Amino acid sequence: MTEHSSIKTIGVLTSGGDAPGMNAALRAVVRTAAYFGLDCFGIREGYNGLIQNDVLKMGPRSVKNIIHRGGTILKSARSEEFRTKAGRQKAYDNCKALGIDSLICIGGDGTFHGAKVFYEEFGIRVMGIPGTIDNDIFGTDQTIGYDTALNTAMEAIDKIRDTATSHNRVFFVEVMGRDAGFIALNSGIATGAIDILIPERKDSIEDLFATFEKAEKAGKTASIVVVAEGEELGNIYDIAKATKNGFPEFDIRVAVLGHIQRGGSPSCADRVLASRLGYGAIVGLMKGENAVMTGMISNKIAYTPIEEAIKKHNEIDKDLLKISEILAL
Template sequence: MTKEIKRIGVMTSGGDSPGMNAAIRAVVRGCAYYEIDCIGIYRGYQGLIENDLEQLTARSVKNIINRGGTFLKSARSKEFITKEGRQKAYDNLKNAGIDSLIVIGGDGTFTGAILFNEEHNFPVVGIPGTIDNDINGTDYTIGYDTALNTVVDAIDKIRDTASSHDRLFLVEVMGRDAGDIAMNSGVGAGAEEILIPEEDEGVERMMRSLENSQKSGKTSSIIVVAEGEKSGKNIFELAEFIGEKMPGYDIRVSVLGHIQRGGKPSCFDRVLASRLGVGAVEALMRGESNVMIGITDKKVTSVDFEVAIKGQRPIDNELRRVLNITTV
C-alpha cells in the first residue's frame, strides 16, 4: 500500500559514525526526487524537543557525502526519556507539518523511536548508524567499515614500533557489548590474540598464546582488546597482569579511543548509506513504520525495531578459527 507522505523529518542521534552525512544526503535527495518536503532536525531528540528544525533541499546537502560526523549534529536527550519530553517532540512535529520521521542511529535511538511510535502512532523508520555493527537485521551498519579501516591502519603503525623495540602492545578498540571491530580488525592486522565481550576465556587463551610465542622465540606481539571484554580488568590492569606473569615482555598500551569514530567515510559506507537513505524514504511511502532499513545478502530490507535491538549477535566462529590458524 502506498501512503501519501508530504513532509519527512530526518535526524541523527547517539554516537556519530562516518557515513551519517551520506545517509542524510540520500534522504534529502530521495525526498526531492519524490517531491516530498524534508525537514532537518538538529541535535537528535533534544533538538526535536527544542524545535530546532530547518527545511533541507538538494542544495543543502551538497559536498557532504565525503564528510565524517553529522552536520545535523547529535546529542543524547534525558528529556526525551520522559513522557512529557516525548509529548513536546510530538507537538513540534505536528506544528511543523511533519507527517513522518527518519532516525539515524543505534539501539538507543531505535528504543526511543519505539516508545514514540507506541504513544503517538507516529510513522518512524530507522537507519542503522553505529561503528559497532551491533544491530540485528542488517549485515552492516553505517560507519563500521570506515572504523575498521581506521583501526587496521593504526595497528599497522603500532606494529612497526612493536617490531623495532621487541614489545608487546595491547591495543584497545571500541566495542562495549560487541566484538566485531576487535575481531575483524585483529584478523585484518594480523594480531596474535583478540579479546572480545562475547567470550569469557579470552585471558586464559591469550596467556597460552603468549607462552607459545615466547617458546618459539617471538619477541613482539599485538593483542587487540575490545573495551567491553570480560576479564574484569581494564587494559592497564591487564598489561600489569601480563607483566607479573611474564616479566620477559616489554609491554605497552595504546587506547585508540574516538579516532575510530572520525574521518572520511569509506566508499563502502557511502554506498551503504545512500542505499539505506533512499530505502527509508521509500519505506515510509509504502506505509511502513516502526522498522529499520538494513542490508541483508546485498539487498535492502526492513525489520521491526524490536528485532533490530533484540539481544546480541553471536560471534563469527569462522573468524575465530581463521585467527587460531593464522597465529600458529
C-alpha cells in the same frame, strides 16, 4: 507506489554516538525525498532538536558536498528530556505543527529505542537507519560507520606494529566495542594480532598466557593483542599488568585508540551503504513500512521491526574466531 500520497513530510535526525557515513545517509534521505516530491526537515542535535523545534527545511542543495565528511552536519546528542513523557509530548507537538508525518532516525540502539516509544505513544511513523561504528544492530549485515572504523583501527594498529616490531615489544591495543567484539575481531585478524579479547567469548588469563608461550616458541619477537573496550576479563591496564607479572621479561605497552575511531571521512563501502539505506528508508515509508529499520541483508534492502533490531543481536562468526587463532602464528 500508490501509498505515495499517505506521507508528505519527513523529519530526519541523527542521534547517539556519531558515525562516519551519517552525512551520506542524510544526503540520501533528503535527495530521495525531494525526488519523490516529499518535504523534508532536518532536526538538529537528535531528539533535542525535536523538543526545542530546532529544525531546518532541507532540499537537494542543503546536502551538497557532505557525502565525504565524517560526523554529522545535523549534530548528534543523547537527549535526557526525550526520555520523559513530557519531552516526547513537546516533540510530538512540534512534529504536528511542522506537518511531519514520518520520522527517520539515524543512530543505534538508544536512538531506536526512543523511536519505538515515540511511535507507540503518538502513532507517528518512524523509520530507523543503523548508524553506529559498533555493528551491534540486528537486521543488517553492517551498520553505517563500521567499515570506516575498522579501517581506522587497522591503520592505527599497523602503525603500532612498526614500533612494536622495531623494539620487540608486546602491545595491548584497546579498540571500541562496549558490548560487541566486531571491531576487535576484524581489526585483530587484519593486523595479525596474536590474541583478540572480546566480550562475546569467555577469555581467561591462562589462555592468553598459553598464546604468549606459543608465540615465543614460534619465534615471534613482537606481539599485538587487541582488546575490545567491553572485554570482561578486566581493564586493559590490568590485563597488561597481569601479563607483566607472568612474563617479566616482556617489554609491554598499552595503547587505547579511543575517539579517532568515530571520525574520519567514510570509506567507499560506508558511503554506498549509507546511500542505499537512506534511499531505502524513504521508499520503505512510501510503501507503508512503519516502526522498522532499513538494513542490508545479503546485499538487498530489508526492513526489520525496530523491536527486533534492538532485542536481537548479530552473533560473532565462530569460524572467524577459529581463523583468528590459526592465522596468528
